[in-house]
Structures are given as C-alpha cells and as structure tokens.
Amino acid sequence: MYTALVAIQVLVSLALIAFVLLQQGKGADAGAAFGAGASGTVFGSRGSANFFSRATAVCAVLFMSISLALAYLVNDMAQTEAGSVVEKMADDAGANATSGPVVPEDEAPVSGADEAGTPSRPSIPE
Numbered sequence: 001m002y003t004a005l006v007a008i009q010v011l012v013s014l015a016l017i018a019f020v021l022l023q024q025g026k027g028a029d030a031g032a033a034f035g036a037g038a039s040g041t042v043f044g045s046r047g048s049a050n051f052f053s054r055a056t057a058v059c060a061v062l063f064m065s066i067s068l069a070l071a072y073l074v075n076d077m078a079q080t081e082a083g084s085v086v087e088k089m090a091d092d093a094g095a096n097a098t099s100g101p102v103v104p105e106d107e108a109p110v111s112g113a114d115e116a117g118t119p120s121r122p123s124i125p126e
Helices: 002-022 026-033 047-082 085-099
Strands: none
Touching (some): 002 047
C-alpha cells in the first residue's frame, strides 16, 4: 500500500505542477477586457481559468491528504518495528558492551614495565 501511495503522490504532484504552470497570470486579463479574442479558445473566455483553478485545488487537496496518509503509515511502521528511540539506544549499548573479547584481570597486559620493573619496549610488527 505504501508503494502505491508513493506512486500516486508522484503523479498528483506532477499534475499539480502542470496545472500551476498552465494557468494564466492575473495580468493577462487586461488584454481580454479590450476584446483580445479569448472567446474563441477551447474553454471559452473564462472557462480555462475556472477549469485550471478547480483542477489545481483538487490536486492540492489530493496531495495534502496523501501526504497525511503516508506520514501516518510511516509512523505506524516505525513504531511496530523497534519501539522508541531510547529502547533502540539501550539495545545497541547492551549489544556493544557484550560483543568485545573478555580478558580476565590477572591476564590483562601491563603497560609501561614488566614484572622486574624494567621498562618494556613496544613490539614492532615485521
């Protein structure tokens, strides 16, 4: 369902962009007021403005409602997967604390000097 909503969201957004770009600006009305021949167009003298305005409004409502639906789905998926952020951090910290090698205290390497008290030299890899 998520993939279908994303595909519809992309199509609605492209249609919204197209309708906004196809609309005439408000300054184009001055030429029509003096009889610029707009009555011979496909939508009539005022039909295109009403059609594109309504189509833009419908696309905007669809875009917002699909965006809210997608936000709800993503939030629902995130909550069912792992819980809260604090729980995830606690789980990660617990996994990292036990994942390292455990060295007993009596076998822990001593840095700086050996048992006789002489300074140890760092080993150089060959």
